[in-house]
Amino acid sequence: MAVGEVMRMEIPAGGDLTVTTPELHVLAVDDSIVDRKVIERLLRISSCKVTTVESGTRALQYLGLDGGKGASNLKDLKVNLIVTDYSMPGLSGYDLLKKIKESSAFREVPVVIMSSENILPRIQECLKEGAEEFLLKPVKLADVKRIKQLIMRNEAEECKILSHSNKRKLQEDSDTSSSSHDDTSVKDSSCSKRMKSESENLFSLL
Amino acid sequence: MDTLIAQLQRQFRDYTISLYHQGFLDDQFTELKKLQDECSPDFVAEVVTLFFEDCEKLISNMARALDQAGNVDFKLVGSSVHQLKGSSSSVGAKRVKGLCITLKECCDSQNYEGCVRCLQQVDIEYKTLKAKLQDLFNLEQQIVQAGGRIPQVDI
Numbered sequence: 001m002a003v004g005e006v007m008r009m010e011i012p013a014g015g016d017l018t019v020t021t022p023e024l025h026v027l028a029v030d031d032s033i034v035d036r037k038v039i040e041r042l043l044r045i046s047s048c049k050v051t052t053v054e055s056g057t058r059a060l061q062y063l064g065l066d067g068g069k070g071a072s073n074l075k076d077l078k079v080n081l082i083v084t085d086y087s088m089p090g091l092s093g094y095d096l097l098k099k100i101k102e103s104s105a106f107r108e109v110p111v112v113i114m115s116s117e118n119i120l121p122r123i124q125e126c127l128k129e130g131a132e133e134f135l136l137k138p139v140k141l142a143d144v145k146r147i148k149q150l151i152m153r154n155e156a157e158e159c160k161i162l163s164h165s166n167k168r169k170l171q172e173d174s175d176t177s178s179s180s181h182d183d184t185s186v187k188d189s190s191c192s193k194r195m196k197s198e199s200e201n202l203f204s205l206l
Numbered sequence: 207m208d209t210l211i212a213q214l215q216r217q218f219r220d221y222t223i224s225l226y227h228q229g230f231l232d233d234q235f236t237e238l239k240k241l242q243d244e245c246s247p248d249f250v251a252e253v254v255t256l257f258f259e260d261c262e263k264l265i266s267n268m269a270r271a272l273d274q275a276g277n278v279d280f281k282l283v284g285s286s287v288h289q290l291k292g293s294s295s296s297v298g299a300k301r302v303k304g305l306c307i308t309l310k311e312c313c314d315s316q317n318y319e320g321c322v323r324c325l326q327q328v329d330i331e332y333k334t335l336k337a338k339l340q341d342l343f344n345l346e347q348q349i350v351q352a353g354g355r356i357p358q359v360d361i
Contacts, residue, residue: 034256034293041241041249087288116292138234138296141241 024151025049029059029084029096030114035137039083039114042144048081056091059084065103079109081151083135086115086122094126101130110151114139211354218345222359225342230335235298236361254339257297261332264290268325272318283321284313290328302331 026048028039036052043050053059060066063079082100086093093113100106110132115122123134132150135143208216225231235250242249264286271282291306305328312320346356 032260032289032293032296034253034260034296037253037256038238038241038296041246041253045241045243045246089285116295137292138237138298140234140237 023047023049024080024148024155025051025078026081026083027059027062027079028052029054029056029082029088029093031055031085031088035085035114039139042139042141043083045141046144046148048148056084056088056093056096059096060091060099063100063103063106065099065106079106080155081147082106082109082111083147084111084113085137086113086126087117094122094129097126097129097131110154112147211349211352214345214349214352215354215357218342218349219357219359221342221345223361225338226361229300229304230338232298232300233361234296238297251343254297254336257293257299258332258336260293261290261302261328265325265329265332268321272322272325275318278316278318278321280313280316280321284310287313299332299335302328302335305331 024047026043028036028043028050030036030039030052031054033054036054040050040052051062053062057066059082063077082096084093084096091099093115097111097113100109100111107130111130112133112135113126113131114135114137116137118136126134133147135147226235238250238253268283268286271279271286287306287309291303291310294303294306305324309321309324309328312324349356
């Protein structure tokens with residue numbers, strides 16, 4: 001780079017480095033029509049885009065994880081958060097969580113479990129399976145606000161990683177050096193933050 | 207000199223407070239009110255309508271199950287009351303929720319008489335709440351029609 005030249009960072013096609021607050025798209029799963037109405041409103045009032053479905057099976061269909069041929073239309077589907085009830089007829093929230101975490105398309109999407117029952121083994125089981133949080137019903141506005149902040153913080157960190165690795169790639173292209181040391185350390189710190197918040201939540205439930 | 211609006215607002219405030227004090231409503235109802243605004247002015251009314259429809263459906267299912275004297279599907283009754291307990295909790299219907307807990311206990315111990323009695327009480331209770339909330343919504347309408355604002359009531 002010559003002196004005085006401004007370095008421009010090229011945003012890759014499909015990359016999302018917008019500075020404005022993006023609207024989160026949340027998939028809410030609950031067999032109770034009353035609870036669906038409430039969670040939908042809680043999320044909408046928190047500026048989220050919401051899709052509600054009434055069962056785990058319908059959720060899998062929506063995400064294209066049911067093995068049906070609808071999957072090919074879903075590569076543009078962006079879901080930032082899945083909120084699901086635990087006790088549902090048919091596929092439980094826990095089963096749904098497992099299927100999501102097993103999928104390559106959606107395993108990075110945070111999943112929050114809701115339940116009216118404060119059963120510690122159940123909570124532990126869900127967190128162990130990768131649930132982001134466990135909410136006790138009835139869900140309040142403060143709960144949704146907290147979840148949203150958590151998700152947005154995680155998304156912002158991922159954007160940082162993305163922009164960091166883009167900067168690095170540009171540097172690599174220009175001076176052919178290669179090192180991914182910094183990326184790993186940024187990822188580790190966000191992982192440990194997530195685990196720390198999980199154990200904090202677990203203690204707050206005890 | 208008390209204007210009509212001021213009178214109505216006072217009635218509304220007193221009635222709301224009494225519903226909480228008499229245990230008909232709990233703070234989850236307050237949470238629902240927070241979700242109501244100019245964009246969603248009928249949110250609470252819409253949710254409680256869904257709740258009362260749920261009550262009717264689930265109570266009817268349970269009554270039918272309990273009607274099969276000698277061959278009662280307590281599992282069905284149990285899952286129905288679990289659902290009803292959930293939705294009553296979500297709208298702040300405190301007394302209905304309490305009765306659901308009792309009904310669940312009767313169901314778990316397969317206490318037929320207890321279930322029948324309790325279910326009757328749940329039925330009466332949800333209908334009572336429905337009437338009271340209708341009165342409350344009517345008061346709101348009267349205030350708005352008189353050109354007033356619905357007061358925020360701190361419990």
